[in-house]
Amino acid sequence: MECNPKPQICARQYNSNAENTDKSLLPRPMLSEGEILSAASMGQTVSCSALLAEQGHDVIGLEFSELATKSFFEEQHLNYTVSPVETIQGASVFKADDCQIQIYCCDFFAFTSAIAGQFDAVWDRHAFGAMLPKRRTQYSQNLMSLMKPDGNCLMMTAQYDATVMQGPPFNVRTELIQEFFGDRCDIRKIEQGDAMRDKWRAKGHKWFEWVLHHLSCKQ
Numbered sequence: 001m002e003c004n005p006k007p008q009i010c011a012r013q014y015n016s017n018a019e020n021t022d023k024s025l026l027p028r029p030m031l032s033e034g035e036i037l038s039a040a041s042m043g044q045t046v047s048c049s050a051l052l053a054e055q056g057h058d059v060i061g062l063e064f065s066e067l068a069t070k071s072f073f074e075e076q077h078l079n080y081t082v083s084p085v086e087t088i089q090g091a092s093v094f095k096a097d098d099c100q101i102q103i104y105c106c107d108f109f110a111f112t113s114a115i116a117g118q119f120d121a122v123w124d125r126h127a128f129g130a131m132l133p134k135r136r137t138q139y140s141q142n143l144m145s146l147m148k149p150d151g152n153c154l155m156m157t158a159q160y161d162a163t164v165m166q167g168p169p170f171n172v173r174t175e176l177i178q179e180f181f182g183d184r185c186d187i188r189k190i191e192q193g194d195a196m197r198d199k200w201r202a203k204g205h206k207w208f209e210w211v212l213h214h215l216s217c218k219q
């Protein structure tokens with residue numbers, strides 16, 4: 001797949017809420033067609049997921065919390081049906097009635113390609129960055145197994161002075177992404193911006209940024 005993401009588009013899109021997002025600003029060059037996996041889909045990831053589905057992509061989200069999953073559908077005013085996922089104990093899949101969006105309410109580590117196949121693109125917004133360090137290897141292995149051989153991933157993480165706090169969210173530098181994904185992906189930092197909030201200031205941070213990396217599978 002030709003990959004030519006436009007950083008300014010990604011930055012604006014990924015920090016917008018559904019209400020004020022210009023729908024022409026979706027990261028089309030990367031997410032040109034096909035199925036998209038939105039890892040740990042709640043929070044602000046939802047606005048992007050909903051817009052991508054609206055544009056005709058098949059979007060599959062993953063979220064552990066049933067409450068958060070239901071909130072997604074309610075906030076997006078989407079009717080949905082719920083069915084059990086036979087192969088994962090206690091898991092269910094929420095399917096929107098009128099658009100191509102599904103959210104698997106289950107543990108990411110139980111979600112394998114046997115369930116919904118492999119994906120053209122992955123949108124990871126503070127999912128890898130929220131993983132405890134001891135789970136990073138398992139996370140990267142599972143994520144890679146969910147991507148098609150020519151798949152690619154946009155990954156948003158946080159960066160800050162790690163002497164101020166340990167996380168989560170964890171301080172994720174390019175080197176860390178390289179460590180866990182570099183053997184299977186070409187990695188590029190494509191955008192970063194200010195993410196300072198009162199809650200980070202209150203913890204003693206002088207700076208706090210979001211960073212967007214593009215990971216494309218080596219073929």
Ligand SMILES: C[S@@+](CC[C@H](N)C(=O)[O-])C[C@H]1O[C@@H](n2cnc3c(N)ncnc32)[C@H](O)[C@@H]1O
Nearest residue numbers: 040042043044045063064065107108125126130
């Ligand atoms: C840091 S939040 C990020 C939320 C959202 N992507 C955003 O950027 O606003 C992490 C989310 O991952 C979910 N989560 C954590 N561990 C998970 C797991 N093992 N499987 C599925 N979801 C998980 C949490 O319930 C939470 O909604």
